[in-house]
Amino acid sequence: MTGYWLVAASALALAPAAHAQDIAVKGEEIHTMAGPVIRDGVVVIDDGRIVAVGPATTTPIPEGFTVVEAKVVTPGLVDARTVVGLAGYLNQPHDQDQLDESAPLQPQLRAIDAYNPQEALVAWLRGFGVTTIHTGHGPGALISGQTMIAKTVGNTADAAVIVEQAMVAANLGPSALAESGKAPGTRAKQMAMLRQALISAKQSDAAKPASGKKDGDKTDADTPPGLETKVMRDVLAGKLPLLVTALRAQDIMSALRLKQEFGIDLVLDGAAEAYLLTDAIKAAGVKVILHPPMMRQYGEFENASFTTGAVLRQAGIPFAYQSSYESYVPKTRVVLFEAAVAAANGLSWNDALASVTIDAARIIGVGDRVGSLEIGKDGDVALFDGDPFEYTSHAVGVVIDGKILSAAPQ
Structure with missing residues (x-):
């Protein structure tokens, strides 16, 4: 045999x-x-x-x-959230493109412009059966950039990509707070800045040329919107989901309020304390890309649980597992192992496999192509x-x- x-x-x-x-x-x-x-x-x-x-x-x-x-x-397994291809295994400045710290709001940063399909970690994940990844800019900024969906094969980003613009990655809580008196310095400031970005995009989209305009006259509506505004317009229009990394219950609730206020398509990322808010999450109709069960339980993850996947499943909340972002080598986890731990902690074998195949594919929007x-x-x-x-x-x-x-x- x-x-x-x-x-x-x-x-x-x-x-x-x-x-x-x-x-x-x-x-x-x-x-x-x-x-x-x-x-x-x-x-x-x-x-x-x-x-x-x-x-x-x-x-x-x-x-x-x-x-x-x-x-x-x-x-083929589907990793619902990673930074592989932007973050490399060497953990050196030249292969760490998952975060640009020059400004707190950078929705215009495209993952495909930084993705390296020949990064060794891409092949490493493939070695565990992972064939599709949802990758892009990671935590550390209020809006760190965009994500993309790619196959774990191909010599160029264009050959690997299957969805060039998948989501816009936002972050709430301590990981996205600035230091030295810079904004955002508090959770309230984070939310105010996100609201302002959405309101500004809405106002720009609603602007109309003044009546009686003469040839050669210009109005604000004639000025092409900046890249940031274009992306946030797409969020408001439901063309791009806002992927919000929120770990604490208070940050999860802030994200849900943002969805209610603006009617945006919201996907929760991380959601370490989601088991405390199942009723609110389900009522909001929000999908969850859950933290890896074996994530180190300290800081914002101190209340994380191995059983959260089982709790969400029982509550009827769509969720998937992810490899997430690792600040230290080897720079990524493996969703196969994370799902296995969930299967040993209340989640059925089949549901655990679904969380890294068909459920993951549906949550990131490619269930018509992969996952089953x-x-x-x-x-x-x-x-x-x-x-x-x-x-x-x-x-x-x-x-x-x-x-x-x-x-x-x-």
């Missing part, structure tokens, strides 16, 4: 990945996340897309297709030699957009 899995892993390691292939992935267990587990199943991928999923006995493999096998097959093994979706598959949540198991490889890729060294 051991030799069998070595053969499967070797096939993945040696297979070319230059272009989409015609692939059939066979598994003793296939967790599609769109229905029951398929025993002795197969996923057929043609030209980068899934064209068939089902039991091997009733799902024919076309002649000439490359066949790879694994004990357990899942959708269904006909028409991207050919993104993770292959394991055992139960993915067991520490003795390994990701033996992945398929991304119909390309077979070996697992990175672990």
Whole structure:
């Protein structure tokens, strides 16, 4: 049996990945996340897309297709919030682009302009079955910039990206307070500055040319809006969700008030004390990208709990897990491990897997493409030699957009 899995892993390691292939992935267990587990199943991928999923006995493999096998097959994992690709593993100034501290409000900063698809951490995450990441600017500023969604493959940012502008990343609480008398110096100032940015964008959008304007006359409405204003207009219009990192209950409530005041699409990030506010979060219709369960429990995370995912699930609040931001090496966590801990602390096995596959994909807005093994979706598959949540198991490889890729060294 051991030799069998070595053969499967070797096939993945040696297979070319230059272009989409015609692939059939066979598994003793296939967790599609769109229905029951398929025993002795197969996923057929043609030209980068899934064209068939089902039991091997009733799902024919076309002649000439490359066949790879694994004990357990899942959708490619989705990391719902990270800074990988902007923050690098060396932890040196030249590979730390996740935060610009020159101003507190910088919604115009685009993640794609700083993303490095060849950063070693991208391949490292892929080695654990992660095929899609929602990455971008991290905590440390009131509005630190934008996020993007990318596949963990590709030599350029343009080749990797699937959503160039995903969300606008804002931060509440101590991590986004300025020092030396600069703004924002308090939580109240944080909220006032966020409100002002939204009000200014609304007023700019509502400005109209004065009646009776003569040729050559100019009004404020004729002046093209700045990049900051354009982005905040998109937030107000619901084109870009505002991703608010809020850990304490008081900051979570401030974020919910902002949503109510402006009618924006709000996604809570971190939400360490969300278990105290389940009724308010559910009533607001807000989705949560929850902190990693194993996040160090100090500072704003001192009241974090391993069981928060189970509490949110029971309350009917959509949530996903993330690798988040790590200030020290190796600069990222692994959502596979975080979901495994949640599965040992009140969350069902299937819900834990959903939190890093289909639920994560839906929350970041790409559930129509990734997160489950269904006909028409991207050919993104993770292959394991055992139960993915067991520490003795390994990701033996992945398929991304119909390309077979070996697992990175672990």
